Amino acid sequence: MLWIPAALGLALVALPIIGLISRVDPARLPEELTSPAALDALWLSVRTSAAATGLCLLLGLPLAVCLARVPRTRLLRAVVLLPMVMPPVVGGLALLYLLGRNGLLGQWLYLGFGLRVPFTAVAVVLAQAFVALPFLVISVEGALRTLGDQYERTAATLGAPPGWTFRRVTVPLLTPALGSGLLLTFARALGEFGATIVFAGSVQGRTRTLPLEIYLRRESDVGAATALSLLLIVVALVVVLIARPRGRM
């Protein structure tokens, strides 16, 4: 009997996508998908999402380990998960108020080094990392809690230094969770819109990622936007299919 709600769940996700695909005009696909604006947007999206995912891994993995292993970090954990519950546009505003020209940190960077963060590709990466980090942290932290720390403790009693333990015990145990976590992170970064447009702005080739390009096209040409949406779906599918989680999942 479980199959009934399961089927409904699948339908909830699959049917709108099928609806979208049904509206695509195949005759327009080749010219829309190969237009300079679309290609620029695609390439920018892939580059920035990859960079953002890398950043999330570098920062998120240690963060998750600390949150899982250090006692009394419930409040910190709640803070880390905030970007998940904030509307992305609000996240973008927050980034602007921090790193913008008049921002808390931004004004230092600007007045001291002439560095300007908004309206650059770096801002795109930051916006994507901001919204996607919680996904990585949640995936890894959940797995860490389930695993418990007995393996690390065993390694320690056998004389292993903490760095070695982390590299040779903790990380290999986390590979499945890390795999699916990174996938979620990349997917979230790829689809990011609100924080990007508010913080990084929108200029072809520099900050206009594929979601921004799609949203912009709908203003004047819904058919083109639909075709580009198909592109985004295909890219997402390819990533998910390639990065099948290894291990017993």
Place this chain on the structure above:
Amino acid sequence: MRNVRIALVVVLLLVLGACGTRSGSSGPTGGERTATLTVFAAASLRESFQELERRFEQENPGVDVLLNLGGSADLAQQISEGAPADVFASADEATMGAAIHARGSAPDHPVEPFATNALTIAVPEGNPKKISSLADLAAPGMTVVLCAPQVPCGKLARRLLSAAGVSIEAASEENDVTSVRDKVAIGEADAGLVYKSDVRAEAARLDAVDFPEASLVVNKYPIAVLREARDPAMAGRFVSMVKGPVGQEILRSHGFQTP
């Protein structure tokens, strides 16, 4: 203990949900409203149409005006896809054309412009970069934000810039004029091309730098009673108010120009 906490959160969410305001205003009298008039209006009409909404509700007790504001192209698309709208006021004739083409306008209610909006240069208060003309926007190191060419304010901006022979590399091309205005208002951009009405709405944080070329090309705002309006007569009364002395005065006070 955990169950109690969960229960408390659920109760809190329900209470917050129940406290949510109904869309549209219920006015200070909070009287019983029996008819709704759904008005789709371009985002740049926010302040003026909110005032018109109040006036219309005062003069027509029992009517609740539901204002749906947004980018004109978005609204036109919603209308094309069947969203229930009685009146549509858009920021340019192209988007109105798209909506009418899809759903039609009510007979006996011609679609006509009710206001025009000219562009101006918005700068942060005090005009820190001392901008005085369109040409100043092209100065090196100037951070300028524009509307994207696909939206009405962007098309207008590009026409004006090319008419004036000025070429700018924008730091960002936004999807709507409010975003342009906001980026200037918080000081992230040195200047932006927005409607005169937009600077009026953010007078505390923005100054306007007018330029002579602005009157060369303006956006005409048309208003229409849609064919599927539930009560075309009432919708017509709203449109008449907008086009009549009351509406025109309100629009002028918010920075629009009247035909």
